[in-house]
Amino acid sequence: MDAPVCSQELDAGLRQLGLAPGEAVLVHSSLKSFGRIEGGAHTVVQALLDLLGEAGTLVVPTFHHSFFWGGPQQIWDREQTPSYMGIISETARTWTGARRSCHAPHPLAAIGAYAADLAGRHNTSDYAFDSPFYHLLELDAWVLLMGVDFNVCTLLHLVEELAEVPYRHWADLSGTVIVEGHPSFQTFPFMRRYPGVENDFLRCGRELEQQGLVQLVRVGQSTLRALRVRQLCDYTLRRLRQDPLFLVSAETRKEAGHYLPRWGELQEEQINRPLPVHHSPHPVGERLAQKLHLPKAPKPQVETRNRWETNDGLVLEELRLQGGIHPLVPALLAYPQYHIGPLPTVLCLHGTGENWQSLMEEPLSVDGVRLRGWARELARRGYATLALTQYAHPPRPEPWDWSWSNSLPVFGHTSMGRLVSDALLAVDFLCTRPEVDPSRLAVAGFSLGGIVSFYSTIVDPRIAACAAFCGGVGSIRHLLREGTPTFHSTYYYTQGLLAEGLDHAQLLPALAPRPLLLCAATEDPGMPLAGVQAFAEAARQEYRNRGVEQHFDLLVEPGGHAMTLAGLEHSCSFFASCMKSTAP
Numbered sequence: 001m002d003a004p005v006c007s008q009e010l011d012a013g014l015r016q017l018g019l020a021p022g023e024a025v026l027v028h029s030s031l032k033s034f035g036r037i038e039g040g041a042h043t044v045v046q047a048l049l050d051l052l053g054e055a056g057t058l059v060v061p062t063f064h065h066s067f068f069w070g071g072p073q074q075i076w077d078r079e080q081t082p083s084y085m086g087i088i089s090e091t092a093r094t095w096t097g098a099r100r101s102c103h104a105p106h107p108l109a110a111i112g113a114y115a116a117d118l119a120g121r122h123n124t125s126d127y128a129f130d131s132p133f134y135h136l137l138e139l140d141a142w143v144l145l146m147g148v149d150f151n152v153c154t155l156l157h158l159v160e161e162l163a164e165v166p167y168r169h170w171a172d173l174s175g176t177v178i179v180e181g182h183p184s185f186q187t188f189p190f191m192r193r194y195p196g197v198e199n200d201f202l203r204c205g206r207e208l209e210q211q212g213l214v215q216l217v218r219v220g221q222s223t224l225r226a227l228r229v230r231q232l233c234d235y236t237l238r239r240l241r242q243d244p245l246f247l248v249s250a251e252t253r254k255e256a257g258h259y260l261p262r263w264g265e266l267q268e269e270q271i272n273r274p275l276p277v278h279h280s281p282h283p284v285g286e287r288l289a290q291k292l293h294l295p296k297a298p299k300p301q302v303e304t305r306n307r308w309e310t311n312d313g314l315v316l317e318e319l320r321l322q323g324g325i326h327p328l329v330p331a332l333l334a335y336p337q338y339h340i341g342p343l344p345t346v347l348c349l350h351g352t353g354e355n356w357q358s359l360m361e362e363p364l365s366v367d368g369v370r371l372r373g374w375a376r377e378l379a380r381r382g383y384a385t386l387a388l389t390q391y392a393h394p395p396r397p398e399p400w401d402w403s404w405s406n407s408l409p410v411f412g413h414t415s416m417g418r419l420v421s422d423a424l425l426a427v428d429f430l431c432t433r434p435e436v437d438p439s440r441l442a443v444a445g446f447s448l449g450g451i452v453s454f455y456s457t458i459v460d461p462r463i464a465a466c467a468a469f470c471g472g473v474g475s476i477r478h479l480l481r482e483g484t485p486t487f488h489s490t491y492y493y494t495q496g497l498l499a500e501g502l503d504h505a506q507l508l509p510a511l512a513p514r515p516l517l518l519c520a521a522t523e524d525p526g527m528p529l530a531g532v533q534a535f536a537e538a539a540r541q542e543y544r545n546r547g548v549e550q551h552f553d554l555l556v557e558p559g560g561h562a563m564t565l566a567g568l569e570h571s572c573s574f575f576a577s578c579m580k581s582t583a584p
Contacts (some may be wrong), residue, residue: 003112005220009048013219017144017226021053024114024141026155026229027060029088033147035221037289041091044146049111057112059136060089061154067104067175068190074175075183076104083109088146096113101132104177105188106154108132110297110373114139117311125189127158129318129332129357130308134158138361141229144440150205155229156247159236160191162357164395166244167256168195197256200249204236211235230367238353241393261397270325271411278424280459284502285510288461291496292417297324297425300432312362313337314379321388324425325418327397330389331426332356334379335435342437344579345384347426348375349449351563352489356387357392369562371446381572384435390448391418392491405490415491416455419448427463441465441577444571445471446563448525451492458510465578466515467571469563470524476503478531487526487561505538512542513548515551515578519567525558532556551578 019025025048031041039046048058062083067076078100083089092098093109099119100109106126110118114135123131133155136143143155150156160168168191177186193199205225208214213235214227219312239246248256250344278296280286303320310316314334319331335343348359351370359375366372375387389395392402392415405415423443442465450471457466472479472488476498479485495501516539520532536554543552555570 002035005034005040005116005222006038006045007047007378008534010044010219011051013217013224014047014051016217017215017224019051019142019144019226021051021444022055022113023051023052024057024059024112024139025144025226026108026136026141027058027088027092027144028062028148028152028154029086029145030147030222031087034219036329037220041087044088045092045095045111047084052112055113057110057114057118057139057141057554058092059108059110059118059132060092060143061085062089062100062107062109063092063105064107065513068173070175072174072185076175077178077180078102078107079180080178090439095173102177102179103131103188104175104186105173105190105199106133122308122544125161125191127161128306129360130306130316131158134357137229137233138363139229140365142226143229143232145225147224150208150225151199153201153232154203154234155232156199156201156204159240160247161232162355162394163237163244164191165238165240165247166259166261167248168193168352171403194256194259195253197259198249198252199247201247204239207239208232211310237394241353244400260518263295263399263404266397267407267411271413273325274483275325278421278459280510281461282510283461284507285461287500288455288502288507288510291414291494291500291502292420292455292459293413293491294417294424294459295325295421297421297428299323300425300429302429304345309337309532310362312376314359314376316452319429321422321429325421326391329422329425330356331386332360332375333384333386333433334360335384336377336379336382339382343382343384343435344440344575345386345436345442346375346378346575347423347430347441347443347453348378348385348387349390349423349443349445349452350387350393350448351445351447353393355389357389359387364565364568366565369447369560371563371565374442374563374568377568378572378575383575384428384430384433388422389427391415391422402489402491409495410478414494416452416494419452419491420456420459423452423536424460425454426458431462438462442466442575442579445469447471447561448491454504454507457514457516458507461514463514464573465515465517466511467519467568467574469519469571470521470541470561472526473504473518473532474520474535475531478528479526482530483528484525505535508539512539512553513546515547515553515574517553517555517571517574519555519563519570521560521562522558526561529556 118132278294306318361373444467450468
């Protein structure tokens with residue numbers, strides 16, 4: 001018989017995976033997978049806590065799946081209902097100092113520095129932005145699979161809810177929830193699979209391992225796998241953009257395919273909607289609006305999905321904007337809890353592959369070329385901010401792979417027109433809010449969001465200022481001649497812009513004298529420096545002629561295509577100056 005695993009062996013294996021003091025770790029586990037282990041589940045929990053230390057946090061799922069199917073007569077007691085996720089999970093749930101969340105369908109238990117924060121969240125849906133699961137992503141936590149495979153990796157359901165995958169639909173789960181002896185009848189929205197559709201997460205796990213994102217180690221008879229929650233979610237969202245059925249089993253893909261949107265019919269329905277074309281008061285702006293075939297939305301309709309106050313002093317409102325050419329535009333509005341009067345406001349637009357969540361995360365952090373949480377940081381500094389999930393990104397109903405960009409021209413439409421139309425719908429909405437000062441309404445965006453910000457400002461004089469971060473703004477002609485044209489997707493290339501004299505510098509008369517900040521990089525393949533310099537020369541002359549040369553600002557940083565902390569700080573000073581804000 002094999003010798004039992006001791007705590008020292010387990011500690012060595014955990015360290016080999018890369019776990020370290022101060023980390024947050026979500027653990028899915030099977031005790032029997034080790035063979036035998038000295039001290040059983042207690043040894044496993046203690047080893048994890050010893051390694052993570054006082055600054056770390058151990059998190060385990062403590063689900064009791066009868067709450068899904070038991071009907072409204074079911075009862076879940078936060079303190080008494082056991083975990084059905086294995087003996088290690090149940091041991092952690094009953095550990096001294098453990099805190100358990102109140103979300104009956106998918107409760108977590110946590111021990112350590114972030115336990116109170118994670119367990120104290122009152123999210124309604126399982127994996128919402130205000131849920132403990134999403135906060136694990138913000139914390140850049142680890143997910144640790146101890147003797148179990150990826151089919152039990154709950155965080156992949158987080159990705160499914162973020163994308164609102166078409167093979168799931170919203171349903172209500174109701175029952176009695178008892179917290180500290182006090183019962184209440186509660187209903188939780190849950191994304192349930194349609195009948196006949198099954199998940200298969202093993203394919204995702206294999207790809208993650210092939211990409212080198214998963215660390216593996218053998219302890220006793222158990223295989224331990226660990227990877228960062230951020231890497232897990234980002235990779236899976238990218239794959240879902242390529243294949244919305246990526247997480248569906250091969251056997252049920254055909255059934256799941258029945259629930260995919262009928263994209264051809266949806267596209268024709270949108271195009272046939274009787275929306276007028278947006279008109280701009282400036283002749284140059286009008287020419288651009290006509291080239292973009294820019295749909296003008298009627299008065300926006302707004303669905304408020306959630307509203308809550310945060311520990312960093314903000315009010316957050318999760319919204320769905322409706323009334324434009326698209327059936328829904330997901331968004332989040334943020335503003336300080338204690339503000340006096342209408343606020344300077346920034347519409348914040350993300351880059352390709354992102355969403356409003358990435359702009360509203362806590363804390364502000366650098367993630368490769370992305371700056372996560374920058375819209376939320378502006379709100380902490382005294383602005384109202386609205387972040388959108390832009391066209392062709394989950395969970396929106398149009399295809400997520402830009403395939404519509406190739407077919408829209410046959411209808412006389414453009415992807416850039418769709419993108420700008422959504423931004424102007426957001427401006428319409430912001431002008432109705434009492435927290436917003438319409439005379440101090442700016443737009444800012446990174447990459448995809450940068451060029452949308454620029455064009456939106458050209459065509460809509462209500463936008464008081466614009467900041468574009470590596471947004472492809474400068475010169476289309478220089479990009480084609482000296483840059484990497486394939487860096488941009490089809491949305492970037494609107495037919496006839498150069499032929500009709502609408503390169504970026506030629507659009508400046510419609511923007512000046514309103515303030516413009518251009519943040520660029522020396523090695524950006526989608527925004528060659530020569531084009532930026534030519535644009536800047538033309539901009540300085542245009543603003544000089546209007547007597548407001550200080551209203552144009554250029555920041556060029558060394559490096560490649562990225563949104564940086566320095567760029568954000570520069571934009572804060574820029575906005576504070578040009579919008580006469582009292583924000584620091």
